[in-house]
Amino acid sequence: MGIRDRLISTSILRAIFKADAPRKNDSAHPSLLARIWAFFAVFHLTLARYRASLFKKLRNDVWGIDEEGYTESFRSPSKSKRTDLVAIGDLGYSGSTFFTTPNSKYLIKSLPRHFEQSFFRDRLLDPYVEHMELNQDSLLVRITDLLYSPTATLGAALGMAPSHHIIMENILYGKSSCSKDQQKRWETYDLKPNDYFYPERDVANGNLAPESVKERLIDEFDDKVRVTIDQKEELIAQLSRDSKILQANNAVDYSLFLVRYPADLNTADSDKVPTPPGRGSSWRNGVVSRDGIWVYRAIVLDFFWAKDALQAQTLTGLVKLFNLVKPGKDHGPMSITTTSDEYRQRFLGMVDDMVEVPDSTGRPAGELRNPAPVAADPM
Structure with missing residues (x-):
């Protein structure tokens, strides 16, 4: 794994493992100092879970995914080894990059294009959630988390690192x-x-x-x-x-x-x-x-x-x-x-x-x- 992939992997894992104090709004605004610091990040962006409680409800109540098992999927199976996602390169015509979790149960895909991010986040997400709740056998891929950069960053603006990632089931598991x-x-x-x-x-x-x-x-x-x-x-x-x-x-x-x-x-x-x-x-x-x-x-x-x-x-x-x-x-x-x-x-x-x-x-x-x-x- 190259330095870019390793830093992106670290950003994703930090967002997954971050133990936030309970708060009313999943998208609480960072301080001005945090925004300035985050702006100059190139590869190691500060990511957060978008509408974390909504995706947790999907995982647990709709798809029957054990929450502890889900989180543990992002850890290395060996305590002696550093936890890193597994980079599997550029698999798409869109230029997206992909990782899998160490146990290969979940796939992480970047959404580098702004119109894709905004379409899923602002227009399709709520109908998607409602459809999944009503159709538990749906064959739409199960998206278990959406990670995003809550502040503007130099790395995302220059296309050096993606500001949005979706985490989804890996149908190749096994x-x-x-x-x-x-x-x-x-x-x-x-x-x-x-x-x-x-x-x-x-x-x-x-x-x-x-x-x-x-x-x-x-x-x-x-x-x-x-x-x-x-x-x-x-x-x-x-x-x-x-x-x-x-x-x-x-x-x-x-x-x-x-x-x-x-x-x-x-x-x-x-x-x-x-x-x-x-x-x-x-x-x-x-x-x-x-x-x-x-x-x-x-x-x-x-x-x-x-x-x-x-x-x-x-x-x-x-x-x-x-x-x-x-x-x-x-x-x-x-x-x-x-x-x-x-x-x-x-x-x-x-x-x-x-x-x-x-x-x-x-x-x-x-x-x-x-x-x-x-x-x-x-x-």
Whole structure:
């Protein structure tokens, strides 16, 4: 771990372990001297828990996460070793950096872009909490904490260190308990509808971005998720409920994070792969494929982009400019500039197409027995 990552890790851990005296407001204002001192921080920012009591209620009452176990997840399992988060680098096209807790139960993701921070904090958080309370099997990723810098800092202004981090469940929990050879058999897919317009991939023969960037735009899943009819209907119904709240709040560009690992890792010859912490659900803990070859896990990630954000409006204009520059080819909307309703339709259609169930004769079929229109929401 480099010096930057170590200092960011220390800032996160200090916010988690800080034993604040009870106070009426989670967001009490720091003193003027503290603000001046904090402003000159570059990497080691002073972070605080945003609406700490709200997230604690989610952890304990809604998701059944033991509070002491949650806090201990951030400590080193060895008392002789320094406690540090585990840096896993830049995994996203947005430039976010990621850490895991030492026991790999939780993932920490930075939110470096202001419009993502403000959208989740100011617009989506309360509907998200209400939805989670009413839908305990929701497949929206469980966000267990939001850390933020309560004062302006030089490091955040210069982009040297992120001022906001979300802590969330790690759907890959259990992988690290496998042997190195077994870990190589785990597969992950960050899936979005791939029929949108991606300038980095589609314009000027794809030369606007290096291959390392284009590889992070969208994943391709070239197989089928083979489950029972009931399991598919459960998945589609839950994703329909989850995407409805995102549509209602004008969110686009979210993705289905699909994990699969060989089912033989759960055989009697080896320790059973542990499931993510908290109250379980079938698609979060793992669904075994009909042929008994794979175990699937799935959650919804990255719902931080609002269609009406300035960036989305600017990029909509950029698409129109591309159409003027390259006449004769009408570039369609990008995943981040389309309407929330259309994105939801395509997202659910993508999932429906990739999940294969047997028809009444026992042969594989890609369609539900009685597929309901997307508009017919359970909510």
